[in-house]
Amino acid sequence: xxxxxxxxxxxxxxxxxxxxxxxxxxxxxxxxxxxxxxxxxxxxxxxxxxxxxxxxxxxxxxxxxxxxxxxxxxxxxxxxxxxxxxxxxxxxxxxxxxxxxxxxxxxxxxxxxxxxxxxxxxxxxxxxxxxxxxxxxxxxxxxxxxxxxxxxxxxxxxxxxxxxxxxxxxxxxxxxxxxxxxxxxxxxxxxxxxxxxxxxxxxxxxxxxxxxxxxxxxxxxxxxxxxxxxxxxxxxxxxxxxxxxxxxxxxxxxxxxxxxxxxxxxxxxxxxxxxxxxxxxxxxxxxxxxxxxxxxxxxxxxxxxxxxxxxxxxxxxxxxxxxxxxxxxxxxxxxxxxxxxxxxxxxxxxxxxxxxxxxxxxxxxxxxxxxxxxxxxxxxxxxxxxxxxxxxxxxxxxxxxxxxxxxxxxxxxxxxxxxxxxxxxxxxxxxxxxxxxxxxxxxxxxxxxxxxxxxxxxxxxxxxxxxxxxxxxxxxxxxxxxxxxxxxxxxxxxxxxxxxxxxxxxxxxxxxxxxxxxxxxxxxxxxxxxxxxxxxxxxxxxxxxxxxxxxxxxxxxxxxxxxxxxxxxxxxxxxxxxxxxxxxxxxxxxxxx
Amino acid sequence: xxxxxxxxxxxxxxxxxxxxxxxxxxxxxxxxxxxxxxxxxxxxxxxxxxxxxxxxxxxxxxxxxxxxxxxxxxxxxxxxxxxxxxxxxxxxxxxxxxxxxxxxxxxxxxxxxxxxxxxxxxxxxxxxxxxxxxxxxxxxxxxxxxxxxxxxxxxxxxxxxxxxxxxxxxxxxxxxxxxxxxxxxxxxxxxxxxxxxxxxxxxxxxxxxxxxxxxxxxxxxxx
Numbered sequence: 001x002x003x004x005x006x007x008x009x010x011x012x013x014x015x016x017x018x019x020x021x022x023x024x025x026x027x028x029x030x031x032x033x034x035x036x037x038x039x040x041x042x043x044x045x046x047x048x049x050x051x052x053x054x055x056x057x058x059x060x061x062x063x064x065x066x067x068x069x070x071x072x073x074x075x076x077x078x079x080x081x082x083x084x085x086x087x088x089x090x091x092x093x094x095x096x097x098x099x100x101x102x103x104x105x106x107x108x109x110x111x112x113x114x115x116x117x118x119x120x121x122x123x124x125x126x127x128x129x130x131x132x133x134x135x136x137x138x139x140x141x142x143x144x145x146x147x148x149x150x151x152x153x154x155x156x157x158x159x160x161x162x163x164x165x166x167x168x169x170x171x172x173x174x175x176x177x178x179x180x181x182x183x184x185x186x187x188x189x190x191x192x193x194x195x196x197x198x199x200x201x202x203x204x205x206x207x208x209x210x211x212x213x214x215x216x217x218x219x220x221x222x223x224x225x226x227x228x229x230x231x232x233x234x235x236x237x238x239x240x241x242x243x244x245x246x247x248x249x250x251x252x253x254x255x256x257x258x259x260x261x262x263x264x265x266x267x268x269x270x271x272x273x274x275x276x277x278x279x280x281x282x283x284x285x286x287x288x289x290x291x292x293x294x295x296x297x298x299x300x301x302x303x304x305x306x307x308x309x310x311x312x313x314x315x316x317x318x319x320x321x322x323x324x325x326x327x328x329x330x331x332x333x334x335x336x337x338x339x340x341x342x343x344x345x346x347x348x349x350x351x352x353x354x355x356x357x358x359x360x361x362x363x364x365x366x367x368x369x370x371x372x373x374x375x376x377x378x379x380x381x382x383x384x385x386x387x388x389x390x391x392x393x394x395x396x397x398x399x400x401x402x403x404x405x406x407x408x409x410x411x412x413x414x415x416x417x418x419x420x421x422x423x424x425x426x427x428x429x430x431x432x433x434x435x436x437x438x439x440x441x442x443x444x445x446x447x448x449x450x451x452x453x454x455x456x457x458x459x460x461x462x463x464x465x466x467x468x469x470x471x472x473x474x475x476x477x478x479x480x481x482x483x484x485x486x487x488x489x490x491x492x493x494x495x496x497x498x499x500x501x502x503x504x505x506x507x508x509x510x511x512x513x514x515x516x517x518x519x520x521x522x523x524x525x526x527x528x529x530x531x532x533x534x535x536x537x538x539x540x541x542x543x544x545x546x547x548x549x550x551x552x553x554x555x556x557x558x559x560x561x562x563x564x565x566x567x568x569x570x571x572x573x574x575x576x577x578x579x580x581x582x583x584x585x586x587x588x589x590x591x592x593x
Numbered sequence: 594x595x596x597x598x599x600x601x602x603x604x605x606x607x608x609x610x611x612x613x614x615x616x617x618x619x620x621x622x623x624x625x626x627x628x629x630x631x632x633x634x635x636x637x638x639x640x641x642x643x644x645x646x647x648x649x650x651x652x653x654x655x656x657x658x659x660x661x662x663x664x665x666x667x668x669x670x671x672x673x674x675x676x677x678x679x680x681x682x683x684x685x686x687x688x689x690x691x692x693x694x695x696x697x698x699x700x701x702x703x704x705x706x707x708x709x710x711x712x713x714x715x716x717x718x719x720x721x722x723x724x725x726x727x728x729x730x731x732x733x734x735x736x737x738x739x740x741x742x743x744x745x746x747x748x749x750x751x752x753x754x755x756x757x758x759x760x761x762x763x764x765x766x767x768x769x770x771x772x773x774x775x776x777x778x779x780x781x782x783x784x785x786x787x788x789x790x791x792x793x794x795x796x797x798x799x800x801x802x803x804x805x806x807x808x809x810x811x812x813x814x815x816x
Contacts (some may be wrong), residue, residue, distance in 0.1 A: 093684030415707035416619030448708040466691035
């Protein structure tokens with residue numbers, strides 16, 4: 001019942017379980033103040049302590065409010081030691097807060113109240129003096145009025161005159177700044193001084209004023225009840241028993257209406273005294289009974305409140321523990337999951353890297369193998385070409401030797417035979433004999449010519465003395481005469497400079513190609529055309545005949561073509577086109593330099 | 594064959610240089626049957642010849658081209674310089690025009706093939722003795738033919754195109770691309786490009802427009 005104004009547990013828990021958040025701190029401060037106003041000081045302290053737990057550097061203002069709040073709660077609870085402790089703490093925090101002067105002024109004022117309650121009036125006055133300095137410096141009339149009023153309270157029991165002066169000053173200041181609370185309190189205090197100094201008329205004046213002031217709407221119910229009790233008390237002291245009775249009866253009724261037994265007890269006690277004073281003993285007894293009963297209830301209720309508060313605290317702590325455990329579990333699970341994820345990710349990454357490495361290495365090995373194979377192939381082809389070149393060179397040397405033999409030896413023999421026989425011819429007398437002999441000489445001549453031609457074919461240096469172009473021209477002419485084939489020769493472009501060996505090789509290849517094509521196509525007309533480019537030689541050989549398609553090449557013919565292709569390759573050439581166009585055959589060769 | 598020099602022809606001193614004894618013997622046998630030829634020396638290499646000329650220089654020297662040591666061309670050059678009065682007659686088995694031109698350019702007066710009969714030999718010796726030049730008739734004809742052919746192989750007139758070249762030129766003129774020509778003629782694209790180059794070179798034009806012009810000139814488009 002007493003905790004109907006408390007927020008629901010859910011909100012309570014939610015707020016308690018949050019992390020540092022300005023809005024939440026602000027909310028906790030508000031809840032703490034509300035609990036303080038409602039008189040649930042343990043709960044108020046709990047909220048303010050939550051605020052302190054959440055405050056970081058930069059939250060000094062919040063921390064100050066919370067610390068001050070705790071101190072005020074302890075003050076009302078009567079735990080002045082703790083109250084003082086928290087007021088001192090608040091003062092140290094106030095050094096770093098905005099409007100620190102006013103806050104310091106208020107806290108010094110509160111500390112002075114504590115020391116006053118503790119019985120150290122001098123220290124109490126000292127703190128009030130400090131508070132007064134800050135209030136004057138800040139020109140805070142409200143605070144100043146309150147400070148002076150409190151000074152009056154301290155001096156009341158030792159120096160009534162000075163107390164009166166303080167109250168009068170406080171009243172003047174508070175009226176000037178329209179501070180209703182201090183005005184009301186100062187008025188009541190002055191009324192009291194007037195009572196104790198037997199200045200009853202003035203006391204009544206002040207009390208009447210007080211009676212009007214405390215009913216102002218700006219005061220909350222609890223404050224009003226408190227001041228109503230005071231009004232009743234002072235009226236009682238002034239022997240205005242009717243006024244006192246009315247005031248206390250109203251206080252009891254109003255306190256009952258808002259279910260605030262704490263504010264019923266004192267008026268009941270007062271009524272009991274009043275009725276006893278006025279001889280209304282049944283009423284006096286009644287209210288005494290009521291007071292005792294309520295007081296014990298309040299004490300019990302207080303105990304229950306305390307126990308409930310403790311229980312709430314306990315449950316709160318348990319909930320916090322559970323929450324913390326859950327959070328820990330969650331954190332542990334998250335950590336475990338994170339670890340697992342890392343391990344899995346690491347494993348997957350490692351596997352992926354391994355696979356990647358494997359693929360890369362394998363690819364590299366394959367590539368290397370392919371390169372090696374290609375290199376081996378190239379090497380083998382190079383070796384093959386080298387072999388062919390060596391074979392060709394060997395054949396060339398042999399040809400040269402044979403050519404020399406034919407040319408110098410046999411050729412010379414035939415020449416001299418003809419020369420000598422020509423001498424004999426002149427000795428014949430008969431024409432027939434002479435004719436026959438001439439026939440013989442002609443045969444020798446032709447033989448000599450054939451030997452010479454064969455020697456030249458075997459040794460192309462003879463033909464290449466004037467260059468490849470002239471050499472090929474001569475060869476084509478000789479071939480025409482020897483084979484009875486019309487061989488036409490054309491050359492275009494600027495011949496590329498090359499050494500004699502290359503020229504010989506090229507000549508030999510073209511010679512063989514011409515011979516083979518002539519035989520293969522059974523040509524009666526051949527055309528050999530050279531087209532010199534910058535680093536290429538295009539050769540076109542046209543035959544006026546096409547080979548019989550139905551006739552398959554013999555093995556020897558196939559071998560001859562293969563050999564020819566190898567020789568062409570050895571000469572850095574390629575036979576890449578064979579075309580059959582109607583009745584003609586065209587062979588294209590290309591040589592690179 | 595005369596047996597005496599009753600015509601009182603001047604005596605012609607002849608020397609022979611050949612690395613084949615058979616040739617020397619054969620020529621010697623022929624010359625000795627003529628009274629107005631006197632064989633002054635027979636040498637089988639260039640050094641011996643040069644040394645012999647210092648002792649006795651002939652009127653006519655029969656010189657082989659292909660000998661060990663100094664070649665016939667070099668010897669002709671030296672002798673022409675040192676013994677300008679000696680008429681050198683090249684006697685060789687090489688019938689290629691290049692040799693003929695070379696020997697004549699090096700100072701030879703005449704060029705003979707070895708497989709001649711005695712009449713031609715005698716005629717040649719007598720001709721060069723007289724200070725005239727002598728080239729055997731068949732060789733002369735071949736030389737002239739060779740010169741003509743060399744000239745015509747670099748024509749100033751339009752050259753002959755092969756059948757394939759004509760086919761490619763026609764298609765170029767008809768605005769076919771190389772790829773299309775290749776497809777049409779069942780050739781590779783590279784072959785067609787090669788023909789294009791050959792045509793540009795052969796017809797001595799710079800580009801396709803030039804080819805069209807030539808084609809018109811050749812009357813190809815009218816075919």
